[in-house]
Amino acid sequence: MKRLKKYINQNEWYLMGIILIYSIIVTTQNSGFFTLENFFDVLKGSSGMIILAMGILVVLLSGGIDLSFTAIAMFGGYSAARLMMATKIDNLAFAFVVSAVIGILLGAVNALIIHKFHLPTMIATLGTSSLFSGIMTTFIGTKTITVGMMPKSLRAFGGFRLFEMVNDAGSTYGLTVFIIPVVIVVVVTWFILYKTMLGRGVIALGNSEEAAKRSGFNLFWIRMFIYTYVGLLAGIMGVIYVAEVNSVYAVALYGTELTYIAAVVIGGAKLTGGEGKILGTLLGVIIVRLLNSTLVFLGLTSSWNGFFTGAVLLFSVGLTSYMSRLRSRRNLTFTD
Amino acid sequence: MITQMKKFIRQDTTLTVLLGLLIFLILLFGSILQDKFFSFDNIQSMGYQIPEFAFLALAMSIAMITGGIDLSVVANANMAGIMAGYVLTGAVFGLNSGMSDLTLVIIAILVALIVATLGGVFNGILIAKFSVPAILATLGTMTFYNGISTAITEGKGVVGFPDNYLSIGTSAPLGIPLVFYIFFIAFAVVAFVMVRTPFGQSIYLYGENRIASLFSGIKNEKMIIKTYALAGFLSGIAAIIMTSRVNSAKYNYGDSYLLQAILVAVLGGINPNGGRGKVTNVIIGILILQILQSAFTLFAFSPYAKRMIFGFMLLLIMVINFIIDKWGARSKSIAKDSEVVPQEAK
Numbered sequence: 001m002k003r004l005k006k007y008i009n010q011n012e013w014y015l016m017g018i019i020l021i022y023s024i025i026v027t028t029q030n031s032g033f034f035t036l037e038n039f040f041d042v043l044k045g046s047s048g049m050i051i052l053a054m055g056i057l058v059v060l061l062s063g064g065i066d067l068s069f070t071a072i073a074m075f076g077g078y079s080a081a082r083l084m085m086a087t088k089i090d091n092l093a094f095a096f097v098v099s100a101v102i103g104i105l106l107g108a109v110n111a112l113i114i115h116k117f118h119l120p121t122m123i124a125t126l127g128t129s130s131l132f133s134g135i136m137t138t139f140i141g142t143k144t145i146t147v148g149m150m151p152k153s154l155r156a157f158g159g160f161r162l163f164e165m166v167n168d169a170g171s172t173y174g175l176t177v178f179i180i181p182v183v184i185v186v187v188v189t190w191f192i193l194y195k196t197m198l199g200r201g202v203i204a205l206g207n208s209e210e211a212a213k214r215s216g217f218n219l220f221w222i223r224m225f226i227y228t229y230v231g232l233l234a235g236i237m238g239v240i241y242v243a244e245v246n247s248v249y250a251v252a253l254y255g256t257e258l259t260y261i262a263a264v265v266i267g268g269a270k271l272t273g274g275e276g277k278i279l280g281t282l283l284g285v286i287i288v289r290l291l292n293s294t295l296v297f298l299g300l301t302s303s304w305n306g307f308f309t310g311a312v313l314l315f316s317v318g319l320t321s322y323m324s325r326l327r328s329r330r331n332l333t334f335t336d
Numbered sequence: 337m338i339t340q341m342k343k344f345i346r347q348d349t350t351l352t353v354l355l356g357l358l359i360f361l362i363l364l365f366g367s368i369l370q371d372k373f374f375s376f377d378n379i380q381s382m383g384y385q386i387p388e389f390a391f392l393a394l395a396m397s398i399a400m401i402t403g404g405i406d407l408s409v410v411a412n413a414n415m416a417g418i419m420a421g422y423v424l425t426g427a428v429f430g431l432n433s434g435m436s437d438l439t440l441v442i443i444a445i446l447v448a449l450i451v452a453t454l455g456g457v458f459n460g461i462l463i464a465k466f467s468v469p470a471i472l473a474t475l476g477t478m479t480f481y482n483g484i485s486t487a488i489t490e491g492k493g494v495v496g497f498p499d500n501y502l503s504i505g506t507s508a509p510l511g512i513p514l515v516f517y518i519f520f521i522a523f524a525v526v527a528f529v530m531v532r533t534p535f536g537q538s539i540y541l542y543g544e545n546r547i548a549s550l551f552s553g554i555k556n557e558k559m560i561i562k563t564y565a566l567a568g569f570l571s572g573i574a575a576i577i578m579t580s581r582v583n584s585a586k587y588n589y590g591d592s593y594l595l596q597a598i599l600v601a602v603l604g605g606i607n608p609n610g611g612r613g614k615v616t617n618v619i620i621g622i623l624i625l626q627i628l629q630s631a632f633t634l635f636a637f638s639p640y641a642k643r644m645i646f647g648f649m650l651l652l653i654m655v656i657n658f659i660i661d662k663w664g665a666r667s668k669s670i671a672k673d674s675e676v677v678p679q680e681a682k
Contacts, residue, residue: 137644307487308483321466
């Protein structure tokens with residue numbers, strides 16, 4: 001129990017409680033919810049979000065915020081698909097390499113702008129977000145890629161399952177192959193954050209920039225890592241997204257970045273930096289995805305997505321902020 | 337003459353840069369587009385378009401001066417617009433309630449303003465009473481207000497408003513759009529409040545140093561709630577103008593205005609960290625953005641190209657501000673050094 005306490009904090013227990021109670025409510029309303037098939041569905045739908053969420057967690061830990069990752073993801077995924085169609089190179093690895101390289105380059109642009117000009121990260125990435133999206137749509141194209149045009153390797157990747165089962169109605173379902181990149185990304189992120197000096201530097205930067213500088217961290221390379229890492233993950237997510245939806249609208253993800261950030265924040269990461277955990281982030285993503293994908297089981301249309309996501313977000317940030325407010329009032333500090 | 341100019345530039349570098357940019361753009365587009373740019377139609381259509389998002393930019397600016405931000409302005413405006421729309425289309429009072437159109441319009445305007453102000457008050461309570469960081473609180477309310485709008489309309493638009501409501505957005509007494517008068521008066525009032533009243537000054541003080549503001553006896557919490565209520569109220573005016581111009585209300589109208597509102601506030605010299613910036617400079621920022629918009633429309637640029645240019649501009653302005661600050665700091669320190677040198681020579 002004590003060991004468990006070390007790994008799971010109070011906020012994460014709350015989140016697990018919410019997930020459990022919500023699942024019970026949905027199950028009583030609709031038995032179709034609590035099945036392995038639905039679990040696999042939710043998992044597949046969450047894959048891209050988990051990958052992006054790991055990147056967002058790294059940025060939030062450093063005390064920054066990135067609004068450009070959806071633009072980067074679309075830039076990478078869409079350009080890779082278009083390039084494959086143009087060059088007739090129908091190879092999945094090629095798609096990932098192209099998208100990842102684009103992601104890293106655009107992330108480096110973010111890092112350079114933020115570090116060299118000391119810009120607030122939110123405003124800087126808001127600017128680069130429109131800039132990247134604008135460059136892509138102006139110079140690469142806006143034509144929707146339909147199922148028929150989609151390169152075969154991407155389509156196969158989107159539909160590939162690690163193992164398959166047959167349900168009562170006779171249709172097959174199974175565990176998506178997306179789980180492999182997801183697990184790799186989560187493990188790598190965990191390793192970097194907790195087992196390397198680089199990761200400690202990210203958290204140090206989030207706690208106090210001045211202290212991080214004085215303890216000898218090279219802030220330029222730390223920022224370079226943070227934003228190129230987000231870029232890289234966005235690039236990977238871009239390919240997964242393209243493979244998943246099978247028909248790509250050029251600015252599809254653009255404008256949804258705040259939902260992703262909301263998921264990470266629900267998971268307990270602080271926008272002020274230095275606080276946030278991988279487990280919490282995963283739980284946050286699960287809550288947002290559950291709300292988005294299971295409202296139909298409660299007889300509500302998808303129009304209610306925003307309402308419930310917003311309500312959960314407000315409730316969770318309201319509660320945690322109020323707790324820390326009470327704490328600081330007791331200590332007679334008035335900083336928040 | 338030169339010393340006077342230097343003094344003027346030193347006094348308000350942002351204003352100088354903005355005025356320079358404004359004149360440069362007018363001359364540039366004027367010489368390229370000539371009559372098309374200076375035509376009565378083009379100038380009048382600018383007069384229609386400016387107020388629509390000017391109110392959102394103004395709401396954003398006020399929130400940013402406190403050191404916060406209000407991401408919910410557009411979502412709040414849409415929610416208010418939809419509520420007003422339900423009053424106007426008779427969904428609230430029924431079609432045969434015997435109410436004249438004029439009464440309906442007045443009730444609708446009140447509903448829009450009240451809903452939006454309440455939305456702002458809710459933001460303020462979250463930020464002041466629960467200590468939620470402004471960006472998070474308004475991110476949450478943005479999703480939430482948008483969610484309310486989507487849920488009650490099921491994603492459809494509310495359409496078909498009475499003529500005298502539409503005339504708010506379309507009439508132009510003396511050739512100047514009515515909405516432009518509203519914009520002008522509202523800006524004058526807000527500028528006056530920010531500069532000449534204790535409330536306005538307390539907003540600046542809070543943005544500069546909230547603990548100092550607390551210990552100098554300002555009721556921080558009440559002041560923040562009032563500030564975000566004001567931002568909400570301004571979003572409500574934006575809602576009325578938007579809905580009356582397009583004759584409908586929908587949950588996702590003006591999505592692009594959020595970026596533009598932040599862009600204009602930063603362009604107008606509002607410091608995102610709070611405490612600095614003038615509402616009057618924001619007006620020039622709005623004019624610059626509108627001139628660019630109109631010129632791009634005349635050039636027939638795609639919305640994508642516009643987005644690219646606006647993103648680039650936001651970055652450029654931030655970089656220029658950074659360089660000016662650095663340059664200003666350096667020239668000050670050089671001045672100090674030169675004062676010190678003679679003393680050492682003694």
